[in-house]
Amino acid sequence: MPKLRLRPENASPPEALASSESQLAIQAQFIELFVSAAGVLGVPRSIGEIYGVIFAAPQPLTFQEIVERLALSKGSVSQGLRALRSLGAVRTAYVPGDRRDYFEPETELRNLVAGLLRDRINPHLEQARDRLGKVRQQVSAGQGLSATEAEVLRSRVNKLESWRKKGALLLPLVAKVLG
């Protein structure tokens, strides 16, 4: 016997502003764009979908609306939103008298890129700096290499160091151009 439901399927839920066909088509286009971007950035497809559907919405969306429009599980949407908030790519909007979270997109490229740099690039750059120091040590201490081999290895370490410096130089420049 099916469980009693206080709000059966055929009743209108509060927010169900029936999206027009053209709005759905537009939404789908936006989503495609961000799914493709997610591919480039190496983040899960669902995260691209979630950002896309929020970006494509004229008003902030609730959690439930995102789940329904994308046909994703609550779990995926919850995780995806957490990642997007940590990147600063979506914010929650407060709606008085409503307990639910509403989500709206960060649309400033500068801020989006800053989030990516902070969360994904910088940690690796720092780790690289430490490792590089270790390699340099080992190369200088290295026994059992001919003089010319040692010379090549030293120059390789120097190359890496110069990459790192250029990278460190580049990041602020990127931020500036996008600002």
Add this chain to the structure above:
Amino acid sequence: MPKLRLRPENASPPEALASSESQLAIQAQFIELFVSAAGVLGVPRSIGEIYGVIFAAPQPLTFQEIVERLALSKGSVSQGLRALRSLGAVRTAYVPGDRRDYFEPETELRNLVAGLLRDRINPHLEQARDRLGKVRQQVSAGQGLSATEAEVLRSRVNKLESWRKKGALLLPLVAKVLG
């Protein structure tokens, strides 16, 4: 009965310059660095290993040497080297009188980045431009949206367009700074 071998395992192969312990340790450090970079870039770990072992070698390496030092299958090494060559991250070096391929690293950051932009970023940027045009069309033609909704959507499309422009502006700048 084992197949007859003209060059049994216990005979020295031509190139087997026994690597010293310290050289192995240095190699391992370099490889770690590039494996970590592979993670950031979203390429397979094995590709990071292969570039790393080539970068760490004072002389160009043969296919077989790469397979042995990394304990990867021939198939993985073959695929990895193909990807790296297509990016312009490794080159083949010619050794007179030797039929085998020798591989050496591209060490100019500028060229490495150029390869990444060419193979991974540019195609997506072009695709994005086309899709963006499509979205813009749909938004202008869009029926069934309130005036304010249509306005928000138009401004979102404009945002995307401005991102694309900034991106297109940025790429040459990156190339210049790294050069």
Add this chain to the structure above:
DNA sequence: AAGCTTGTTCATTTTTTTCTAAACAGCTTA
């Protein structure tokens, strides 16, 4: 307190990506 609603967590399943191993193709030399 009991029962809703809203959203999170996490063990499991599903899907995708990566790796391997074996067959094979093209050369080269015997």
Add this chain to the structure above:
DNA sequence: TAAGCTGTTTAGAAAAAAATGAACAAGCTT
């Protein structure tokens, strides 16, 4: 031509990543 290298291709195995769904927590409302 046969036999040996060198490397490529690809079907399938293995591993990794992502998505699901069910249990759970926290806060309302009655």
